[in-house]
Amino acid sequence: MRKPLGAALLALAIAGAGAAPAVAAPVDNAASFGKGVDAGSVTSVVDDTVASTADTLGQVLNRPKVQAVNFAGTVALSNCSGSVVRFPGSEDNDPALVMTNGHCLETGMPGPGEVVVDRASSRTFTLLNSSGGRAGTLRASKIAYGTMTDTDVAFYQLTTTYAQIKSSYSINPLTVADTHPVKGTAITVASGYWKRLYNCNIDGFAYRLKEGDWTFKDSVRYTSACNTIGGTSGSPVIDQATNKVVAVNNTGNEDGERCTVNNPCEVDESGNVTVRQGINYAQEIYQIPACFGVDNKLDLNASGCVLPKP
Numbered sequence: 001m002r003k004p005l006g007a008a009l010l011a012l013a014i015a016g017a018g019a020a021p022a023v024a025a026p027v028d029n030a031a032s033f034g035k036g037v038d039a040g041s042v043t044s045v046v047d048d049t050v051a052s053t054a055d056t057l058g059q060v061l062n063r064p065k066v067q068a069v070n071f072a073g074t075v076a077l078s079n080c081s082g083s084v085v086r087f088p089g090s091e092d093n094d095p096a097l098v099m100t101n102g103h104c105l106e107t108g109m110p111g112p113g114e115v116v117v118d119r120a121s122s123r124t125f126t127l128l129n130s131s132g133g134r135a136g137t138l139r140a141s142k143i144a145y146g147t148m149t150d151t152d153v154a155f156y157q158l159t160t161t162y163a164q165i166k167s168s169y170s171i172n173p174l175t176v177a178d179t180h181p182v183k184g185t186a187i188t189v190a191s192g193y194w195k196r197l198y199n200c201n202i203d204g205f206a207y208r209l210k211e212g213d214w215t216f217k218d219s220v221r222y223t224s225a226c227n228t229i230g231g232t233s234g235s236p237v238i239d240q241a242t243n244k245v246v247a248v249n250n251t252g253n254e255d256g257e258r259c260t261v262n263n264p265c266e267v268d269e270s271g272n273v274t275v276r277q278g279i280n281y282a283q284e285i286y287q288i289p290a291c292f293g294v295d296n297k298l299d300l301n302a303s304g305c306v307l308p309k310p
Contacts, residue, residue: 013146014022074192075125080104083236087289092163131196177244191232200225211264220282252280
């Protein structure tokens with residue numbers, strides 16, 4: 001979880017960062033899960049550079065070319081960020097899905113062990129174009145899935161298909177990667193709420209990430225450059241080389257406390273606890289495509305699906 005949006009706005013005011021966006025957002029729906037601040041719609045850009053280095057034999061190792069990640073396909077919620085996503089097997093005429101955090105649900109944060117499935121919802125989302133401008137409004141028909149157990153993720157099914165969104169707004173969904181993210185990967189956390197891009201690398205993975213009563217498995221740890229804040233919860237974490245979504249942004253250690261809300265701690269296989277103040281995290285999503293089949297229909301009993309069940 002991340003600090004409340006109110007605290008984030010106060011920090012911006014002190015720093016003279018500008019006015020907050022004109023949306024109602026009293027909280028990031030949990031005192032912290034998520035980050036993202038850049039009031040006044042200030043956007044950062046990804047340096048389009050090709051990094052190279054000589055190996056021990058004097059040969060040059062060319063890394064994948066970094067793409068210019070933008071806001072197309074991201075959405076702003078009333079209190080969080082999110083994105084229109086498709087899975088590798090999704091089709092253009094499938095009902096579109098919006099991905100965000102479980103703690104961003106309008107119904108409140110799911111408790112440990114709680115799973116929300118197929119719950120009616122008419123929530124709206126502001127769809128953004130590549131520059132972060134408002135492209136249109138999308139509406140949910142239901143919460144297809146939401147939980148904060150083992151992970152922190154929610155999927156809304158929309159009243160429109162991917163093809164209809166493309167036809168109306170010329171915007172394609174982001175594709176969810178179905179392979180485990182890799183340490184060292186250059187990533188961008190794209191916050192639709194704040195219209196800001198945070199650029200850093202995957203620093204590693206936390207075997208268990210414990211925050212208050214919740215425990216997340218195999219979480220992505222960022223390098224310190226991704227200093228996300230309240231409001232970026234639910235932002236897609238995008239691989240700069242492939243432009244695919246490899247995780248969903250959700251929390252960070254604010255104050256250096258140990259395993260408390262807003263201050264998650266890492267727990268290794270032996271039970272050793274590590275606290276990393278100022279470091280932020282995301283939840284992996286590579287196994288989720290296995291849980292959605294034909295017509296983007298959720299099937300928690302499908303082979304390879306490891307999402308918690310109700």
